[in-house]
Amino acid sequence: MRIGIIGKPSSGKTTIFDSLTGKDATEKKGHIGIVKVEDERLDKLYKFYPESKKINATIEFVDIPGFNLRDENIKNVDGYLLVIGAYMQPEFEIEKEVREIQEEMIISDMAAIEKRLSRIKKSRITPDIEQEKKILEKIIPALENGKTIYNLGLKEEEIQKISGFSFLTLKPIFVVINEKEGRKGAVYHYQEIPVLTICGELEKEIAELPEEERKSFFQEMGIKETGVEKVVSAVYSYIGLISFFTIGKDEVRAWSIKKGTPAVKAAGKIHTDMERGFIRAQVVHYSDFISLNGSLKEAKAKGVLRLEGKDYIVQDGDIIEIRFSV
Ligand SMILES: Nc1nc2c(ncn2[C@@H]2O[C@H](COP(=O)(O)OP(=O)(O)O)[C@@H](O)[C@H]2O)c(=O)[nH]1
Ligand SMILES: [Mg+2]
Known part of the structure; x- marks a missing residue:
């Protein structure tokens, strides 16, 4: 699972990325960070095999600077975390920011479909291509009406069929409101899109603290759930991920797959x-x-x-x- 962090300049993408992938990231290379998914069940299973290696499921985050549709990183993800820089703008409209991004994505997907369809016109139609054409023709009116492919309710086998296109609007979007300290607790909604509120600066500080100090810091600040926990649980529930385990004397491991x-x-x-x-x-x-x-x-x-x-x-x-x- 790979999630791309997108948003306007200075919205706090890198700050949020650092807070998500800070000390806990098992690996961090430039703008890609791999984050462990904490799971109590895995910890309990590990107790039966103390000699083995414990391996958590992971989520990869990619800090994508700017929203450049030609950037390969934009396509090569399973979902987007759209950061809205609320800390610098007291008034913001979630809907507007989401729409702006979605409209660019829609245009890009539309162009890819048109290109493919004009190719198909010139080629010999096999049953396989016929099937692909049908799906693409079903998508067009939805995109024209400003809808995303993600919300089209395509069947799993239809999605499989068009997976090679890496359509942008086929990937879920999560919204992260990068909020000022002290303004947290506000609840935002935007249609069916999960909207999380995170104080990027504060979370980054927390992520930089040594593990032992973090717990007491949480208590002092009255924090129940860190930004990472919020994001990971939103990703799991919105994308519909579940975990299965493999156990043995070599390793005890959690894997995430789609329901x-x-x-x-x-x-x-x-x-x-x-x-x-x-x-x-x-x-x-x-x-x-x-x-x-x-x-x-x-x-x-x-x-x-x-x-x-x-x-x-x-x-x-x-x-x-x-x-x-x-
Ligand atoms: N006060 C405050 N500053 C922030 C917050 N988030 C980011 N910044 C600052 O805004 C600037 C841009 O943030 P950055 O994460 O690099 O934005 P990016 O361009 O979206 O990657 C940096 O100087 C951050 O320290 C925040 O929640 N509060
Ligand atoms: Mg940045």
Whole structure:
């Protein structure tokens, strides 16, 4: 999962990026930062395998300077965090700022579709191309009416079919209001788009504190949730992500996938060989595993450890082992 941070100059993109990817970022290279997704369940699973390595699920954030549609980073993300610099402008309109960005994205997607359709006109129509054409022709009127592809309610297989275009409006947008200190607590709404309020400067200071000091700082300031926690939980719920786990003596690891992902695709997330040579997924749910004190043997005896086929829809909290052969 990769989220691009966009917005006007000086809105606070880099400040927010630093606060999200500060000390906790496992890796930080220039304007890309990888952030660990905290999960208590993973910590509990790790206790059964203390010799192993604990690996959290991650979200990548990209600080995108300026909104240049030719910037490859703009396309190469799964969603956008649009920063609105409320700290410097007491009056701001979320709707206007979102619309401005969306309109540019719509124009860009529209141009890509028109280019493709005029190519298709000149080529031999195979059933595959016919199908693609149908989807593109369904998208056009929506874009013309100022709607995004994301809100069009396309089926998963239709989205798959057009994934090669990297359409900008197919990606979700989150709004972050970069608020002045002391003005926090305000609640904003904009249609169905999640709007988070973060005080960038303050969050950046927090991110720079050593771990031990952060807790007491939170208490003093009355902060319940940090900016990172807010953003990560918004990304998970709005994009519809769930986590599954793999456990063993080498590593205990959390993986994030979209709700509704079949076992064979989840396997592919771990390793392409596992998708290619998929045989079965051995599955036990986290809650069963914990209530049986981490005993896979007990889980098997109780019938909660089972073998599932490639179409099994992975559930949040499933602990999975892939049987495969290549
Ligand atoms: N007072 C205040 N200053 C901020 C805040 N966020 C950013 N700034 C300042 O505004 C300037 C531009 O911020 P920056 O994050 O670089 O904006 P970018 O151009 O969107 O990346 C910097 O000098 C920041 O220190 C904020 O919440 N409060
Ligand atoms: Mg910047």
